[in-house]
Amino acid sequence: MIKNITLGQYFPGESAVHNMDPRMKIILALALIVVVFLVESLFGFILLAAFIALVTIMARVGAASVIRSIRPLLFIIVFTFILNMFFYNGQTVLWQWGAARLTSEGIYRAVLIVLRLTFLIFSTSLLTLTTSPMQLTDGMESLMKPLSRIRFPVHEMAMMMSIALRFIPTLAEETDRIMKAQMARGAEFDSGNLIKKARNMVPLLVPLFISAFKRADELALAMESRCYKGGEGRTKMKILRYAPRDFMALGITGALAAILVVVF
Amino acid sequence: MPIVVENLFFTYMKGMPFAHIALDDVSFRMEDGEFMGIIGHTGCGKSTLIQMAAGLLKPDRGRVFLDGEDINAKNYDRKKLRRRVGVVFQYPEYQLFEETVEADVAFGPKKAGLSEEETRERVSWALSIVGMDAEEVGKLSPFELSGGQKRKVAIAGVLANKPGVLILDEPIAGLDPAGRDSFMNFILRLNEMGTSIIMISHNMDGLAEYAGRILVMNESKIVMDGTPKAVFAEIEKLKEMGLGASEPREVAHMLLQNGIGVPKDIIRFNELKAFILDKAGKS
Amino acid sequence: MEIITAENVKFSYTTETEIRFALNGIDFSAQKGEFVCILGHNGSGKSTFAKHINALLVPREGKMTVAGMDTSREEFLWEIRRSAGMVFQNPDNQIVSSVVEEDVAFGPENLGVPQPEIVERVRSALAAMEMQDYAKRAPHMLSGGQKQRVAIAGVLAMLPEIIVFDEPTAMLDPSGRAEVMDAIRDLNRIHKKTVVLITHYMDEAVDADSVYIMKDGKIIGRGAPRDVFRDVQILESSGLTPPFAVRMYYALKEQGLDLGDCPLKPEELVEQICRLL
Numbered sequence: 001m002i003k004n005i006t007l008g009q010y011f012p013g014e015s016a017v018h019n020m021d022p023r024m025k026i027i028l029a030l031a032l033i034v035v036v037f038l039v040e041s042l043f044g045f046i047l048l049a050a051f052i053a054l055v056t057i058m059a060r061v062g063a064a065s066v067i068r069s070i071r072p073l074l075f076i077i078v079f080t081f082i083l084n085m086f087f088y089n090g091q092t093v094l095w096q097w098g099a100a101r102l103t104s105e106g107i108y109r110a111v112l113i114v115l116r117l118t119f120l121i122f123s124t125s126l127l128t129l130t131t132s133p134m135q136l137t138d139g140m141e142s143l144m145k146p147l148s149r150i151r152f153p154v155h156e157m158a159m160m161m162s163i164a165l166r167f168i169p170t171l172a173e174e175t176d177r178i179m180k181a182q183m184a185r186g187a188e189f190d191s192g193n194l195i196k197k198a199r200n201m202v203p204l205l206v207p208l209f210i211s212a213f214k215r216a217d218e219l220a221l222a223m224e225s226r227c228y229k230g231g232e233g234r235t236k237m238k239i240l241r242y243a244p245r246d247f248m249a250l251g252i253t254g255a256l257a258a259i260l261v262v263v264f
Numbered sequence: 265m266p267i268v269v270e271n272l273f274f275t276y277m278k279g280m281p282f283a284h285i286a287l288d289d290v291s292f293r294m295e296d297g298e299f300m301g302i303i304g305h306t307g308c309g310k311s312t313l314i315q316m317a318a319g320l321l322k323p324d325r326g327r328v329f330l331d332g333e334d335i336n337a338k339n340y341d342r343k344k345l346r347r348r349v350g351v352v353f354q355y356p357e358y359q360l361f362e363e364t365v366e367a368d369v370a371f372g373p374k375k376a377g378l379s380e381e382e383t384r385e386r387v388s389w390a391l392s393i394v395g396m397d398a399e400e401v402g403k404l405s406p407f408e409l410s411g412g413q414k415r416k417v418a419i420a421g422v423l424a425n426k427p428g429v430l431i432l433d434e435p436i437a438g439l440d441p442a443g444r445d446s447f448m449n450f451i452l453r454l455n456e457m458g459t460s461i462i463m464i465s466h467n468m469d470g471l472a473e474y475a476g477r478i479l480v481m482n483e484s485k486i487v488m489d490g491t492p493k494a495v496f497a498e499i500e501k502l503k504e505m506g507l508g509a510s511e512p513r514e515v516a517h518m519l520l521q522n523g524i525g526v527p528k529d530i531i532r533f534n535e536l537k538a539f540i541l542d543k544a545g546k547s
Numbered sequence: 548m549e550i551i552t553a554e555n556v557k558f559s560y561t562t563e564t565e566i567r568f569a570l571n572g573i574d575f576s577a578q579k580g581e582f583v584c585i586l587g588h589n590g591s592g593k594s595t596f597a598k599h600i601n602a603l604l605v606p607r608e609g610k611m612t613v614a615g616m617d618t619s620r621e622e623f624l625w626e627i628r629r630s631a632g633m634v635f636q637n638p639d640n641q642i643v644s645s646v647v648e649e650d651v652a653f654g655p656e657n658l659g660v661p662q663p664e665i666v667e668r669v670r671s672a673l674a675a676m677e678m679q680d681y682a683k684r685a686p687h688m689l690s691g692g693q694k695q696r697v698a699i700a701g702v703l704a705m706l707p708e709i710i711v712f713d714e715p716t717a718m719l720d721p722s723g724r725a726e727v728m729d730a731i732r733d734l735n736r737i738h739k740k741t742v743v744l745i746t747h748y749m750d751e752a753v754d755a756d757s758v759y760i761m762k763d764g765k766i767i768g769r770g771a772p773r774d775v776f777r778d779v780q781i782l783e784s785s786g787l788t789p790p791f792a793v794r795m796y797y798a799l800k801e802q803g804l805d806l807g808d809c810p811l812k813p814e815e816l817v818e819q820i821c822r823l824l
Contacts, residue, residue, distance in 0.1 A: 134645055166645040169687040174358075180320045181359040184351035185421060186343070186375030203371070206361035210407070215640050222641035225601055225633045226654040226701065227625050237652035237665045306690060306720050411589065438717055440589045440747040441788035466721050506722060511791045511813070518817040524824060533791075537798050543824055544804050 009069065009128045016245055017059035017130045022139030024246040028253045029127040035257045036119045044260050045115050051256055052122050061129045069125035070118065077117050084110035137161045142240050148231075155231030163219070171212065178207050266348075266429045266460050267294040267317050272326035274312055286312040287323070288484035294429075299452075299461045301471040301492075304481030305506045310464050313481070314431050317462065319345045347376050350427030354434045357414035365391075365409075365417050366402040372425040390420040394450070412443060429460045436467060448474060472496065472510035472531040480507070497528040512536040550709060550741050551577040551600060551631075556609035558595055569595040571764035572609070577757075579708070582735040582742045584752040584772075587761035588786030593745045596761070597713045600743060601631040614708055629658060631709040632702030636717050638694035639687075647689075647697050648673065648682040654705040665704075672700040675738065676730060692723025699730055709741040710734060716748065749776070750790040753811040760785055772811055792816035 012018075017025075039045060056066050070077070088110070090103025131139070141158035148154045179189060182203040189200055274287040286309045294300060302310045315321040316328055319335045319342065328335050335345055350372075353359070362368035366387050373383040388398040394416040401409070406417055422430070432451070436444045448470045455461050455474075465471055471478055471492055478495045480488035482505045488495050496502070496509040499517050508514060512533050516526040524543070530536050553575040559568045569592045577583045587593040598604040599611050602618040614630040616623040632654075635641050644650040648669050655665045673679045676696040686694060695715055702710055712731060716724040728751060735742045744751060752758050758775045760768035762785040768775050776782065776793045788794075792810040799806060806823060810816040 162645070163643060166643065166686070169685070170639055173687075177353060178359055180315060181351070181353045181356065183320055184318055184346070184349075184353075185372040185425070186346040187371075188375075203359075203361050207359050210361075211358055215637075218635065218637055218640035219643065221598075221603060222633075222635055222698075223643060223653075225603065225628055225635075226705065227628050227657040228653070229625070229657065233659045234656050235659050235662055235665065236656055237649065237662060237669065239662060305722070440786055441749075442588060442786035445788075508721065515791070515795075515813050515817060518813065519820060522817060522821045524821065533794070533798075537795065537802075540795075540799060540820060540824075541802055541804060 009065070009125060010132050011061045011065055011129045012132075013060055013130070015058060015060045015130070017055060017126075019245070020130075020249060021240055021242050021246045022131050022135040023143050023240060024242065024249060025127055025131055026136070026139050026143060028249060029123050031253060031257055032123040033120055035260055036116050036123065038261050040112075044263075045119070047256070047260060048119055051253075052119065052126065055126055059126065059130050061126075065129055066122055066125050069129075070121055073117070073121060077114055080117065081110045081114045084113055133165045134162065137165065138238065138240060155234070159231075167215070171208070174211060175204065175208060178204055178211075266296060266331060267462075268329040269293075269313070269317060270327045270329070272313070272316055272323045272328070274309075274316070274321070274324050278324070285484050287316070287326075290326075290481075290484070290486055292479060292486060292489065294460060294462070297455070297458060297460055299455045299474055299476045300463070301475040301478045302462065302464045302481060303466070303468070303471070303478060303507060308481040309484045310481050311433060314351070314433060314462060314464060318349050318351045318431055320351070343376060346372075347425050348427055349429045349431065350422040350425055352419055352422050352430065352432045352435050354437050355415075356418035356422070356435075357411065359421075360406040360414060360418055363405060364403050365406050366398060368406055368417060369421045369424050372421055376425055386424045386426070387420075390424040391417075393423055393454075394420045396420070412439075415439075423454075427459070429462065430454065431462045433464045434466065435463065436465070436470070444470070468496070468508055468510040469512075469533075472513070480505070493529040493531055496531045548579045549576050550579040550614055551575070551743070552610075552612045553596070553599065553606075554610045554612075556596075556599060556606040556611055558599065558604060558607050560595075568764050570599075570606075573764075573766060575759060575766065577709075577741055577743060579741055580735075580739055581756045582732075582744070582754065583757050583759070584744045584746065584755035585759045585761060586746060586749060586752055586785075586787055588747060590763075591761040591785065592764040593761050594713050597633070597711050597743070597745045600709070600711050601633050602627045603633075629705050630707055631711060632705055632707035633711045633713065634695065634698050634702055634715050636714040638691045638698065638718065641698045641701075642686045642694060645685050645687075647678065647684050647686055650686060650697060651700045651704050654701055658705060668704040668706070669700075672703040675703055675733075676700045690723060691719040692726035695719065695723065695727050696730055699727075699734070703734075703738075707740070709743065711743045711745070713745045714747070715744075716746070716751065747787065749782070749787055749793075750812075753790060760787070762786075773809060776811065777809060 036048065039048060056063055085106045086100040086102055088103060088106035090101070090105030092104040093101050094104060095102040137158055141154060144152070144154045183189070187200065187203050189204065192200065270291050272287045272290045276284045276286055290309070290313060302313070304310045312321065316323055319328065322336055330345055330348060333340060360368050362371065369387045369390055370383050373386045378386065387402070391398045391401065396413070396416055406414060409417065436447050439447060444467065451461060451463070452474050463475070475492055478488070478490065478492050479486050480495060480502070487505070488498065488501070496513045499509045499513060502509055509517070510531045512535065513531045516530045516536055519526045526539060530539055553573050556570055556573040557568060558570040559566050573596060585593050585596065595604065599606060599618065600613055602613070602624055605611070605619050611618040613627050616627050618627055642650050643653050651669045651672055652665050655668050660668065670679070673682055676699055678693065678696050678700060681689065681693065686697060689697065716727050719727065731742055731744060732754060734740045744755065746752070753772055755772055757770065758772050759766050760775060760781065767785065768778065768781050776789055779789055779793070779797055782789050790811060792813055792815060795816055796806055796809050806819040810819055
């Protein structure tokens with residue numbers, strides 16, 4: 001049953017955003033991130049927020065999933081906020097306590113940074129919520145194809161990613177099986193200090209690694225049996241094609257980006 | 265009474281779209297020294313059930329008792345459970361991890377807190393029970409052994425704790441016919457020596473020969489509980505659930521459908537042979 | 548017309564301590580369109596031989612010819628592997644992609660087949676295996692039998708003449724085993740593929756056109772199933788258990804009850820018993 005996990009944040013759906021070409025989504029997400037770091041004024045951020053909210057609604061993934069994506073990085077954001085607020089070298093000091101100086105510039109900077117980090121995370125989340133890991137891999141492989149001319153192993157990396165994605169649920173299941181088998185012999189995986197915990201992982205990690213290597217061997221034989229000989233001369237069944245909706249999205253996002261950067 | 269399982273309920277991935285009910289009000293009581301088989305289609309809950317019985321999974325509702333104690337109660341000593349109940353999963357050779365055979369077999373006893381001396385004895389004993397010599401193989405790396413030998417070492421590792429109850433999940437998977445027969449014989453010997461056995465298996469012929477009791481599971485419930493003869497007599501019901509009976513019983517059923525009055529309790533090879541010879545006047 | 552021939556094939560795995568002959572002089576042949584079964588205990592060399600058919604391994608001595616090509620010649624390697632597809636024992640470890648139809652496309656993609664044709668081949672291969680409804684699914688959610696059918700579809704999409712099955716049912720439950728055996732029979736009878744089935748389950752051999760028994764790297768028996776199964780001693784000495792019908796036939800014969808011809812399947816046994824009684 002462990003194998004039923006949906007990988008990462010992907011929230012399956014059929015919205016216009018889900019059906020966009022993954023390459024366009026990657027490009028636009030990156031563009032959005034750049035814009036986030038160029039915008040200076042508060043009004044600019046309000047416009048950005050409106051845009052992100054609009055995309056969230058169109059994607060039908062629910063505001064909760066987007067907002068929740070902050071959680072893993074909440075600590076860093078709060079930490080950065082406090083650091084900037086109290087240790088920025090500002091002029092207008094409002095309060096002082098030892099090395100910490102609360103300045104109005106500091107407050108402004110802190111708020112800016114938090115907004116930027118937050119929107120960065122939201123933009124990335126929108127990408128991963130609406131694009132399956134497999135689509136992301138295909139999109140990145142296609143975008144990076146020009147790099148293969150300078151001998152960058154684009155095909156190999158995409159193949160590695162795709163095989164990794166394929167085996168994650170299978171390995172998760174196996175981990176569960178091995179854990180249960182060792183627990184049945186008395187192994188404990190949740191007790192003791194850090195060092196003890198690391199030692200306790202050996203009965204889990206050794207079999208898992210050995211099995212993973214065996215899988216790799218068998219998979220390689222199967223791939224060779226199906227005439228795999230690297231990326232040379234391979235065709236692809238799935239062809240990514242831009243659709244009108246992709247260009248519309250590009251246009252709208254482009255216009256917004258231009259406005260935000262120039263005006264705000 | 266070693267294991268008593270009372271009204272177990274369990275759902276995987278509760279509250280999510282993929283939620284799956286694995287156990288739906290499952291209960292059974294096991295007697296000392298029993299050889300109990302569990303059969304059922306893939307996904308019927310049998311693996312989940314044995315994990316509960318072995319204390320590897322906590323039920324959503326219901327209780328599991330080992331020797332009269334609730335194993336999921338707050339102050340229950342888990343070590344007792346681990347010493348008393350051993351579990352052999354499918355392809356147990358995949359759990360080997362130590363540098364030497366004896367270290368791997370010693371894992372259980374060490375975790376149970378036995379002394380060096382006692383551990384060494386147990387390792388020797390466990391290896392000899394599975395037909396291996398501790399002197400010969402003790403210092404070898406488990407990964408140098410053949411598949412069949414690895415499996416024996418893994419089983420020795422489970423037996424080293426001298427469990428009173430041995431639970432096996434499809435233990436003959438991947439074995440060739442000779443391997444299968446010798447394994448079933450081995451389990452029978454363990455049972456005769458006093459170990460209670462719970463075995464999930466698709467090997468109906470083996471269960472017909474050796475098991476004293478069979479639980480049939482279907483869609484998260486126990487739907488039949490009786491002797492192999494009683495269970496295999498209901499061959500039509502078994503077929504509806506996508507299961508079969510032992511081969512002798514299947515052939516007996518076909519003969520019955522062709523007008524030959526074979527009794528419903530013929531489930532073993534020799535029983536069928538005797539019946540045919542008798543009917544033909546040659547016994 | 549012979550499509551696979553092995554002439555005195557020998558093969559050894561060498562370790563630092565020993566040279567072990569996994570194949571010690573194998574003579575074998577399969578006709579086009581035949582269903583051949585190779586039976587043997589674990590360690591008999593049958594999987595090693597299977598890997599010689601699609602040139603994953605090459606003989607140390609002797610010659611292996613597949614679809615007219617000598618497997619030791621490098622220039623034929625990929626054509627040999629296209630003509631002789633192979634399905635392995637572990638359903639998981641031969642599926643490359645996280646979407647069923649993409650995995651089936653893997654073979655044709657490697658062959659450089661034009662995109663529209665790949666789509667058609669994938670559709671047709673999945674349909675042949677009755678897995679078309681699962682095209683967009685993730686393989687890890689499938690049962691063992693379904694995974695094997697996807698693997699077979701992946702091989703079919705390469706349009707092979709021969710399909711080698713290396714213990715394809717060893718890791719499956721009874722219903723998965725039945726699914727795969729049905730598929731294998733269809734592949735031979737309906738799709739006219741030459742099938743080589745490697746197994747240690749004798750009841751899977753009853754439908755074969757010819758059977759080979761392997762033991763310790765040698766072939767110790769060959770012929771039609773009915774003839775080969777007659778020698779119960781040879782079978783048992785190679786760690787194999789004859790099918791139920793055969794065992795019952797000989798057990799009854801031993802006690803003086805002769806059913807006539809030896810039945811291979813339970814249905815045949817029943818028929819013969821009914822006739823007698």
